[in-house]
Amino acid sequence: MKIIVILGAPGSGKGTVAARLVKTLPLKHVSTGDLLRAAAANADTPLAKSVAETMRKGELVSDEIVGSLVVEQLGKSGAEYEYFLLDGYPRNEKQAAFLEAKLAEGGRKVAKAVWLEVPQEVLVGRLSGRRTCPKCGAGFHVETMKPKVEGVCDACGGALVQRPDDAPENVANRLKVYEAKTASLLGWYEQRGILARVNGVGEADAIAAAVADAIK
Numbered sequence: 001m002k003i004i005v006i007l008g009a010p011g012s013g014k015g016t017v018a019a020r021l022v023k024t025l026p027l028k029h030v031s032t033g034d035l036l037r038a039a040a041a042n043a044d045t046p047l048a049k050s051v052a053e054t055m056r057k058g059e060l061v062s063d064e065i066v067g068s069l070v071v072e073q074l075g076k077s078g079a080e081y082e083y084f085l086l087d088g089y090p091r092n093e094k095q096a097a098f099l100e101a102k103l104a105e106g107g108r109k110v111a112k113a114v115w116l117e118v119p120q121e122v123l124v125g126r127l128s129g130r131r132t133c134p135k136c137g138a139g140f141h142v143e144t145m146k147p148k149v150e151g152v153c154d155a156c157g158g159a160l161v162q163r164p165d166d167a168p169e170n171v172a173n174r175l176k177v178y179e180a181k182t183a184s185l186l187g188w189y190e191q192r193g194i195l196a197r198v199n200g201v202g203e204a205d206a207i208a209a210a211v212a213d214a215i216k
């Protein structure tokens with residue numbers, strides 16, 4: 001199984017790309033958010049139990065635990081998958097080093113890191129135009145995915161809101177924080193000769209196809 005790391009700023013469309021790849025490749029998409037939620041809900045291994053305990057206390061799950069959880073998930077993944085797409089981990093060089101060491105114990109390594117490149121001004125537009133439905137969680141965009149009636153959820157009729165995170169004054173800061181953390185991560189994978197840059201602007205199917213080419 002090829003281990004792929006997907007990197008991209010908030011608004012880069014990682015989730016959309018992953019959802020498409022899952023349909024076209026024998027690929028398992030592992031987002032760390034989902035992984036943590038599942039571990040907390042099931043608590044079916046000693047590691048998952050400790051995650052559940054940490055999250056119940058409202059504490060942050062350590063880098064090491066998240067990394068171990070990722071590797072545990074890798075071991076559980078069926079042979080039907082050819083690719084293991086890691087989304088949301090590693091987020092910085094320290095986590096990348098931990099993941100590398102942990103994988104090496106099992107004779108594995110990251111095969112490719114894909115960087116979904118999107119210019120800052122495009123990211124700002126994508127993020128600040130987002131609207132979500134607090135009732136059902138559906139997502140919309142004021143330009144690219146308009147609801148049928150402005151400000152109203154198509155699915156449940158709820159009133160759409162802008163998450164505080166997506167307010168223009170917070171978007172610039174989120175992107176700055178992301179960039180500061182990730183710059184060194186790009187260098188880390190570039191040094192290992194496994195970084196692939198993919199243009200994240202354009203039609204979603206074309207972007208997913210370019211990512212598929214990069215990881216094959």
Ligand SMILES: [Zn+2]
Nearest residue numbers: 133136153156
């Ligand atoms: Zn709704």
